[in-house]
Amino acid sequence: MSAIVLPLVIGAAFGWTLERAGLGDARKLAGQFYLQDFTVLKVIMSAILTAMLGGFWLGRLGIIDLSAFYVPETFLAAQAVGGLVFGVGFVLCGLCPGTSCVAAASGKGDGLAAVAGLLTGVLATGLAMPVLEPLYTATALGTFTLPQLLHVSYGVVVGGVTLMALAMFLGVERLERRA
Amino acid sequence: MSAGRNLAAAALVLGAAAPFAGSPHAASRATLDIEALAAAIAAGEDHVSALQLAQWIRDRKPGLRVIDVRSPAEFAGFAIPTAENIPIEALTRAEFAAGDTVVLYSEGGAHAGQAWVLLKAKGVARAYFIAGGLADWRDEVLSPVLPADASPAAQAAFRPIAELSLYFGGAPVAGPAGSAATQMRPSSAGAELAAIRRRGC
Numbered sequence: 428m429s430a431i432v433l434p435l436v437i438g439a440a441f442g443w444t445l446e447r448a449g450l451g452d453a454r455k456l457a458g459q460f461y462l463q464d465f466t467v468l469k470v471i472m473s474a475i476l477t478a479m480l481g482g483f484w485l486g487r488l489g490i491i492d493l494s495a496f497y498v499p500e501t502f503l504a505a506q507a508v509g510g511l512v513f514g515v516g517f518v519l520c521g522l523c524p525g526t527s528c529v530a531a532a533s534g535k536g537d538g539l540a541a542v543a544g545l546l547t548g549v550l551a552t553g554l555a556m557p558v559l560e561p562l563y564t565a566t567a568l569g570t571f572t573l574p575q576l577l578h579v580s581y582g583v584v585v586g587g588v589t590l591m592a593l594a595m596f597l598g599v600e601r602l603e604r605r606a
Numbered sequence: 607m608s609a610g611r612n613l614a615a616a617a618l619v620l621g622a623a624a625p626f627a628g629s630p631h632a633a634s635r636a637t638l639d640i641e642a643l644a645a646a647i648a649a650g651e652d653h654v655s656a657l658q659l660a661q662w663i664r665d666r667k668p669g670l671r672v673i674d675v676r677s678p679a680e681f682a683g684f685a686i687p688t689a690e691n692i693p694i695e696a697l698t699r700a701e702f703a704a705g706d707t708v709v710l711y712s713e714g715g716a717h718a719g720q721a722w723v724l725l726k727a728k729g730v731a732r733a734y735f736i737a738g739g740l741a742d743w744r745d746e747v748l749s750p751v752l753p754a755d756a757s758p759a760a761q762a763a764f765r766p767i768a769e770l771s772l773y774f775g776g777a778p779v780a781g782p783a784g785s786a787a788t789q790m791r792p793s794s795a796g797a798e799l800a801a802i803r804r805r806g807c
Binding site: 473476480482483484485486487489492493494495567569570580581582583585586588589590592593596 | 613614621626632678698
């Protein structure tokens, strides 16, 4: 039961927060790509910071067990191509999979269209899987994390990402003030 | 200061302290009761035979997890049916349920024995390894041999072993000692066939 209730609560909170941040509006989202509106960057970086610092410190204090975290596997080629397709779609419709659901939930027509396109794309990929399989499973690196890539400790990566994120916030604020 | 600046300051403090905090993974701070481990090793409670594992797999023992601690490339070449590939460096991050029976194996058994110590340090109650590794699996399960001069009791005991071997696509040999020696290892064609049979199920 909790496997259904908890995700429902978390999902509702997530959707509510996105809508409140204004990310249900395609114009705001597309503005990120034209470097006019940096809301997307700020929301994503603050989410990364919160989850990363929370995960690291709660794990360090023994409050949570980090081995319970699901770490997706890396498939370099497939994820690069998929990311490109995702990026093109994002700029075209001004919505990403999560925010399209948020927009659809607010009754926006473009949100509903984006959700329909999303599901069609998923179906088409599934049907085309025999053709796509070589790309899908190529360059498998397993669960590959930044600490492994850079050969530094987890804590150093956490510190580095924090500094990078805060620097981005400062930089973006300066850009927006000038605009 | 606004709420945003307060949060940014908090993030800065936490982030700056992170490189000096050590590892957040609980497993990095695991402890070992070496007396208990030494006693378990001496009593032989640390390993199981390949035949025992084969029986557990065939009987679908609940909570059984067969872990291959070799590299993914070696795992793709040949693996015990139902095995999961968790290379030894990833083993400390793996999760095991309380009631699980974990059986580790590697090519010759050395890495599996080391992995056994790691799992014991993590607190896995029922962890074992195959002492002779995959070599044992090939000898005992895939090509068990019954010498020609075996007693009737030995022949009777060999029958369930032969059945088990056939279940896993092996080739049990019951015949003169001379011909048995030449059939010690399955041919590459035989191993391929066994692999195809496994995939088909």
